[in-house]
Amino acid sequence: MIAEAIHQIEGSLPEHAKLIAVTKTKPVALIREAYVAGCHRFGENKVQEMVEKQPQLPADIEWHLIGHLQSNKVKYIAPFVTLIHSIDSLKLLQEVNKQAVKHHRIIQCLLQIHIADEETKYGLSPDEAEALLHEPALDTLSNIRLIGLMGLATNTDDEAKIRQEFRGLKQLYDKLAQQERKNVRFRELSMGMSGDYRIALEEGSTLVRVGSAIFGSRN
Numbered sequence: 001m002i003a004e005a006i007h008q009i010e011g012s013l014p015e016h017a018k019l020i021a022v023t024k025t026k027p028v029a030l031i032r033e034a035y036v037a038g039c040h041r042f043g044e045n046k047v048q049e050m051v052e053k054q055p056q057l058p059a060d061i062e063w064h065l066i067g068h069l070q071s072n073k074v075k076y077i078a079p080f081v082t083l084i085h086s087i088d089s090l091k092l093l094q095e096v097n098k099q100a101v102k103h104h105r106i107i108q109c110l111l112q113i114h115i116a117d118e119e120t121k122y123g124l125s126p127d128e129a130e131a132l133l134h135e136p137a138l139d140t141l142s143n144i145r146l147i148g149l150m151g152l153a154t155n156t157d158d159e160a161k162i163r164q165e166f167r168g169l170k171q172l173y174d175k176l177a178q179q180e181r182k183n184v185r186f187r188e189l190s191m192g193m194s195g196d197y198r199i200a201l202e203e204g205s206t207l208v209r210v211g212s213a214i215f216g217s218r219n
């Protein structure tokens, strides 16, 4: 069933887009099943859970941190994380760089942009993101790469509203992508979950983060 869902979603992706299977709350056995089915890219929203699962699974897996990240927890994921989707401050980016240096790694990052109506969702405003990209201090962060943006649409049945939010994020992406720096080169736009990834793909997503449509609902 997991394999079928993965193949069905991957088969529907445009060429420039990739699937991240979101495995939060799911046991390692199920992740292994997804791995065997050909999915080698997984997303977790909690540092501790990702750190527990990672050593139990094959080393060629790409691990994506998709949830809110506190500076004091960066050190736990720095040895292996592929892409951090949830950068929301220069301070956090500086900590990621510091830990990346320690581990002789380059860590790729996305800026999380607040696009939903809901107050509880994290992220930068478009203006804050633009300001961050103009920070002179960014140039000193040699071991990070800022490769794009991430956003979560409002949790609603109103497809027009979801589409509008994704379209706004894509417009911001296109605008900010013009400002390349030494460690800034946009190529990924992370948007879309189980309920709205089809809309997100139509609006230009390159990374869809899909959990329940693959693994079933979380309790």
Ligand SMILES: *Cc1c(COP(=O)(O)O)cnc(C)c1O
Pocket (backbone or CB within 6 Å): 022, 024, 045, 066, 067, 152, 192, 193, 194, 195, 209, 210, 211, 212, 213
């Ligand atoms: C849980 C989660 C997802 C996946 O949600 P589903 O609705 O299960 O597909 C995607 N992105 C983030 C940031 C999440 O926390």
